């Protein structure tokens with residue numbers, strides 16, 4: 001009997017948390033994230049990822065927040081995800097996913113560099129990454145970068161290298177008004193707690209009242225599933241389970257890189 005109570009409690013907590021996410025998605029509480037203490041201005045945001053599908057698996061709440069507020073979101077994907085020889089297919093899938101995420105195809109760029117190939121154990125040169133990213137921010141007049149933190153959500157070495165490449169660029173660039181935000185990696189329990197993580201995410205964001213940590217709630221959680229489903233070659237049962245259970249489907253906590 002006890003286990004029935006536990007399951008019923010967990011189910012209730014899931015539903016209550018989901019309602020909280022839906023409610024919060026209608027409140028513009030994260031205004032300071034893009035306004036930086038000033039009146040509204042349209043930001044040119046570059047989302048820097050390692051593989052096609054990173055945007056749909058991890059960053060959908062951020063993308064939905066930015067596009068719904070009228071900001072210009074561009075994506076730089078630093079590999080075509082060719083670990084299984086499906087790079088060209090995955091590249092096309094990224095474009096389809098971006099259509100679902102309301103990002104025009106001309107604002108999406110993939111890099112297929114011989115020294116930046118998808119895979120565990122493939123070390124990506126941080127100076128090379130910084131150079132490629134700098135070319136993008138210059139040519140597209142980017143004033144905000146969003147990327148992984150130093151654990152990269154899943155611990156994938158390519159995600160971590162992207163983070164270090166962005167940091168190298170930030171410390172070397174002369175562009176002083178460039179803002180960089182990283183997606184905070186959480187522990188396993190929080191990562192697979194779906195909408196339930198909203199309580200802790202909001203608590204951490206509130207503790208940092210100076211605005212250096214922001215919790216962005218997904219305004220269209222269903223869009224995470226639709227976008228990820230465009231990655232047909234990756235849309236297997238365990239990724240369907242991941243998108244359902246992952247807190248990254250429902251919210252993103254972003255931390256400003258100083």
Ligand SMILES: [Zn+2]
Pocket residue numbers: 050051053054156159
């Ligand atoms: Zn990835």
